[in-house]
Amino acid sequence: MTGVTERSAVVAAEASQFDLARTTAAEPPRRAPVRRRAGLALQHVVLLALSLLWLGPVVLIVSTSLKTTQDVRVNPFGLFSSFSLENFSKAWIGGQFSDYVLNSILLSVPSTALILVLSTMGGYAFARLPFPGRSVMFYTVILGLLVPFFAFMIPLYFQLRSMGLLDTLVGVDLVLTVTGLPFGVFFMRAFFLDLPVELEQSARVDGASEWQIFWRVMLPLVRSGISALGVFSFIQTWNNFLVPVLYLPGGELRPLTTGLFTFISGRQVDIGPLAAACIITMVPVVAVFLVMQRQVAQGFISGAVKG
Numbered sequence: 001m002t003g004v005t006e007r008s009a010v011v012a013a014e015a016s017q018f019d020l021a022r023t024t025a026a027e028p029p030r031r032a033p034v035r036r037r038a039g040l041a042l043q044h045v046v047l048l049a050l051s052l053l054w055l056g057p058v059v060l061i062v063s064t065s066l067k068t069t070q071d072v073r074v075n076p077f078g079l080f081s082s083f084s085l086e087n088f089s090k091a092w093i094g095g096q097f098s099d100y101v102l103n104s105i106l107l108s109v110p111s112t113a114l115i116l117v118l119s120t121m122g123g124y125a126f127a128r129l130p131f132p133g134r135s136v137m138f139y140t141v142i143l144g145l146l147v148p149f150f151a152f153m154i155p156l157y158f159q160l161r162s163m164g165l166l167d168t169l170v171g172v173d174l175v176l177t178v179t180g181l182p183f184g185v186f187f188m189r190a191f192f193l194d195l196p197v198e199l200e201q202s203a204r205v206d207g208a209s210e211w212q213i214f215w216r217v218m219l220p221l222v223r224s225g226i227s228a229l230g231v232f233s234f235i236q237t238w239n240n241f242l243v244p245v246l247y248l249p250g251g252e253l254r255p256l257t258t259g260l261f262t263f264i265s266g267r268q269v270d271i272g273p274l275a276a277a278c279i280i281t282m283v284p285v286v287a288v289f290l291v292m293q294r295q296v297a298q299g300f301i302s303g304a305v306k307g
Helices: 004-063 068-074 086-092 096-127 132-148 153-163 167-195 197-205 211-238 243-245 256-264 270-305
Strands: none
Touching: 004 086, 004 270, 068 096, 068 197, 068 270, 086 096, 086 270, 096 132, 096 211, 096 256, 096 270, 132 167, 153 167, 167 211, 197 211, 211 243, 211 270, 243 256, 256 270
């Protein structure tokens, strides 16, 4: 009887130790969600702080552009304390920003269109068409991503001058296109590589030519990539400052970026019209991105799958 009691005590002790170990092992999973929620809360706080840090100057610029001249001088940091469109009138008419907007469109739209056409065709050729020296040619094009623009901007200036393209929209459009092609070809090649080979094989069996395969089969499947590349290229060309400064020295064809620079140089800075000029410069690219943001996000995510 004593032996049975001792064995029962031993079994009870082992059971209690097992329960204690199981309880101890079960504690971390209950604490993990708490730590996860704390980490997410910290991330949201950091993101909120960064958002306010970025939005603060933008809100101040918008507020300043909509104030009266007197209010800007008396209360420069007051938000929306008055309302007037005189600053936009001064920038648009007095600062000649109406001409600058047209010049920016004539520089950004053609160069973006050329980048899209050439990058799409080049990306398809490097991804789907087997030809001798394909890898060597592809890496030669990609080399353009590694060579900084500062390395060849001076020789390019003399080359454009000798060709009669200096201080012309055509010359600057060509420069913007060439500098944007390496990334465009690399980007679109990743999309075409991600498409299954069976698609073009089926099209060839049906008697489609190479151009028909590209135009009717492959191109519709990479629309998200084309949209993303178009928005990215448009923003890059619209915001480009160095190329117009170097290759449009005459001043008659200034885009918004160089026009904004000359608007504040050599004179007393008037903060109100300057803020309005900044808004005029920012609105087109912000509008394009807001309209195309879903396609841009989808394009960059899809293009990251293979490359």
